[in-house]
Amino acid sequence: MNLYDLKFSGCKSCFACKVKGGKNNGDCVVNDDLKPVLQAIDSADAVILGSPIYFGDITAESRAFFERFMFQVLNYEGPAFMDSKKKIGCIYTMNAPESYVADIAGKYEMLFGLFHQHVGYVAATETLQSDKYDRFYVGDAANEAYKKQRRETVWPETMEQAYELGKKVAS
Numbered sequence: 001m002n003l004y005d006l007k008f009s010g011c012k013s014c015f016a017c018k019v020k021g022g023k024n025n026g027d028c029v030v031n032d033d034l035k036p037v038l039q040a041i042d043s044a045d046a047v048i049l050g051s052p053i054y055f056g057d058i059t060a061e062s063r064a065f066f067e068r069f070m071f072q073v074l075n076y077e078g079p080a081f082m083d084s085k086k087k088i089g090c091i092y093t094m095n096a097p098e099s100y101v102a103d104i105a106g107k108y109e110m111l112f113g114l115f116h117q118h119v120g121y122v123a124a125t126e127t128l129q130s131d132k133y134d135r136f137y138v139g140d141a142a143n144e145a146y147k148k149q150r151r152e153t154v155w156p157e158t159m160e161q162a163y164e165l166g167k168k169v170a171s
């Protein structure tokens with residue numbers, strides 16, 4: 001499921017998912033393209049969220065998904081209205097080097113871990129971004145040769161790590 005294919009918003013704090021005696025407790029009532037995704041997740045054991053890192057965080061669409069997925073089961077005393085915790089895996093891609101990963105991954109490990117079981121993450125760092133750098137004004141920082149070499153050598157290892165994460169989340 002590619003979130004960019006859907007039209008949806010983040011949480012609007014309507015609280016309809018937590019009305020006393022309400023019939024929608026634990027379920028986001030916002031009726032947009034994300035609703036069937038959240039419904040499918042209801043009966044799933046696990047979720048893997050993959051996102052590029054934009055300006056130091058997951059993308060706007062990923063964050064909107066995250067808000068809706070998480071807030072529907074929150075009641076400020078902890079998780080509520082939940083039949084079971086989901087196993088969560090995260091995959092990040094970014095231009096920055098490995099040293100930037102811990103802050104971002106640690107934040108989502110903590111946040112997902114509030115209500116679910118964060119199983120692990122994989123980060124693809126210093127990604128190629130484009131195979132046609134000469135077409136764009138991206139400056140020296142792009143370092144095309146270095147990134148192409150990483151694509152050849154590091155990317156296959158990262159794919160292997162992603163496969164192992166998938167196995168762990170599914171087990």
Ligand SMILES: Cc1cc2nc3c(=O)[nH]c(=O)nc-3n(C[C@H](O)[C@H](O)[C@H](O)COP(=O)(O)O)c2cc1C
Binds near residue numbers: 053055093130
């Ligand atoms: C709007 C925007 C903001 C970005 N911000 C960051 C950032 O803060 N840190 C970073 O490491 N990479 C940043 N990037 C780079 C993306 O993370 C990178 O293009 C993405 O991981 C996709 O890489 P790929 O196309 O090689 O898979 C940004 C890219 C865009 C388009």
